[in-house]
Amino acid sequence: MKHGQIEALKQLALAGAAKGHTDITSSELGKSMGVSQQTASNRILELVELGMLTRETVYRRQRIRITDKGLAVLRKEYMDFRRLFEAYDRLTITGEVATGSGEGRYYLQQNEYRKQFERILGSTPFEGTLNLRVKGREAGKLTLLESLDGILVNGFKSEGRTFGDVNCFLAAIRDKKCAVIIPLRSHHRGIVEVISTQRLRDVFNLDDGDFVAIDIDVSSKA
Amino acid sequence: MKHGQIEALKQLALAGAAKGHTDITSSELGKSMGVSQQTASNRILELVELGMLTRETVYRRQRIRITDKGLAVLRKEYMDFRRLFEAYDRLTITGEVATGSGEGRYYLQQNEYRKQFERILGSTPFEGTLNLRVKGREAGKLTLLESLDGILVNGFKSEGRTFGDVNCFLAAIRDKKCAVIIPLRSHHRGIVEVISTQRLRDVFNLDDGDFVAIDIDVSSKA
DNA sequence: ATTACTATATTTCGAGTAT
DNA sequence: TATACTCGAAATATAGTAA
Known part of the structure; x- marks a missing residue:
């Protein structure tokens, strides 16, 4: 089906041919x-x-009605746009508490990062990250999250090393404010790294293997 | 702007380029x-x-983001469809009580019509119509109503005369069930004709010149 | 007035291919 | 692998016009 045809259907529908009929000339269309x-x-x-469409001629004009088949085409288009514009702005990912490599702690010790995280969290961040391992369906959500633009944390150079840009999303674990951080130039590792103003393992008494759900605000922007 | 361009925008948006970015090849698109x-x-x-669009190259793929300008185009499309699928199903028209030509009464005396109106109203119709004259903005609503498909009342031949098809919509005046009837092959006269099981002038103590609002169910179908 | 045909003009597509 | 160019082919739009 051609695009011009869908456009014609849409215009006819807007002229009233979907709910009832429209009397229209080909010039007007x-x-x-x-x-x-x-x-x-x-x-x-x-x-x-x-x-x-069905068509009959009335007073030299074409009386046009859109059939159920035509309506189905329009509805499909509509659904595409709905998906676009009425997508959620919250995402909940559940993962298993895991022990990280200590890399997160190293990053959090970098002053350039700390200053920026502090602005995001509203207070000094705890010097470490909570690592949540995600699998299966939840991993798909992580892939989605990685494609979104969140709050940009700028990279920098320090001690001859390059620290890259980091994508950041405001989030909450059981109403405790935190943030998910996603290094921009890293590959998918199935790990969600979470920072907060306190050590989350202590706040919720978490151990490796415990499952934790994190609510992520994907609408958060710089 | 070409349709192919809008389609490309839509596909890119569905791939995530609206909320964030998408890494895509031209083959995939x-x-x-x-x-x-x-x-x-x-x-x-x-x-x-x-x-x-904005574009940068990442790992031999194109990292694409839709700009605000692109988003505006998509949003306009979406709004067209919303208008289509989220239109009202009730219409209120206000008109002035007027004395008709007596034609309505003549029609209501025809048994073929009476039987069909009785099925629509649920009980025997009163042998006459209430005429409401509509002007200005309200007349536009009447034009709209005339383009919609309501409940079809079939025409017939009787005593050598042809009685045409009539379009009919369930309605209510101050919660009193009634119906608007629109002869299919007549021209716009700025008059809404209303039937009910009782004489509406008596029910509401109406005189010529009184203004009455009628709530019409435009979703009513045969 | 219309609709819609035919013939021509224009646009759009995609195979081949360089980078 | 990619992207994106050229160019001949195919598709599409419109002018002119008949009914």
């Missing part, structure tokens, strides 16, 4: 679509041929 | 659009040229 009368006429013929 | 790699590549170039 062409004008609303930004094409010629001839092209519009063709569209109507094509759509009738496809069984998406 | 082409596949999702049902066009070749070359065409998809062209679309991306065109959209960048139009300022609707």
Whole structure:
């Protein structure tokens, strides 16, 4: 099915052919679509041929109704856009508490990062990260999260080393404010790293293997 | 702006370029659009040229983000569809009580019509119509109503005369169930004709010139 | 007025291919 | 692997026009 056909269906629907009927000329339809009368006429013929419109002539105009088949096409388009514009802005990922490599602690000790995390969390961050290992369905959410733009934490150079940009999302674990950090130039490791103002293992008395759900605000921007 | 461009924008948005970014190849985009790699590549170039996308190269893939300008185009499309699928199903028209030509009463005396109106109202209709004259903005609503498909009341022949099809909508005046009838082959006269099981002038003590609001259920179908 | 046909003009596509 | 160029082919739009 061509795009011009869907556009014609849409214009006819907007003119009232979806709920009832519309009496329209091919010139008028062409004008609303930004094409010629001839092209519009063709569209109507094509759509009738496809069984998406019914047509009768009334007072030299075409009385057009969109059939259920035509309506289904429009509804599919609509659903695509709904997915786009009515997507959630919260994401909950559940993971298993795991012991990290100590890398997170090393990063949190870097003053350039600390200053920026402090602005995000509202207070000095604890010098370490909580690592949550995610698997299966939850890993898909992590992939999604990695594609989103959150709060950008700028990289820097220090002691001859390069520290890269970090993507950051505000989040909460059982209403305790925290943040998920995602190094921008790293590959997927199935680990969610969480920072907070306190040591989360202590706050919630967590041990390796405990499952924790984290609510992430994916709408958070710089 | 071409349709192919809007389709490309939509596909990129669905791939995540609206909320964040998507790393995609021109082949992949082409596949999702049902066009070749070359065409998809062209679309991306065109959209960048139009300022609707930003692009950088990451790991031999194109990291694409939709700009606010691109998002505006998608949002406009979405709004068109929303108008289509989230339209009201009630319409209130206010009109002035007027004395009709007596035609309504004549129609209501025809047994073929009476039987069908009785099925619609649930009980025998009163042998007459209440005429409401509508003007200005309200007249526009009447035009809209005339374009909708309601409950079809079939025409017939009797005493050598042809009685045409009538379009009918369930309605209510101050919670009193009634119906609006619209002869299918008549021209707009700025009059809403209302039938009910009782004489509405008596029920509400109406005189010519009184204003009455009628709530019409435009979703009512045969 | 219309619709819609035919013929021509224009656009768009994608295979081949350089980078 | 990619992207993106050229160019011949295919598809599409429109002008002119008949009914």
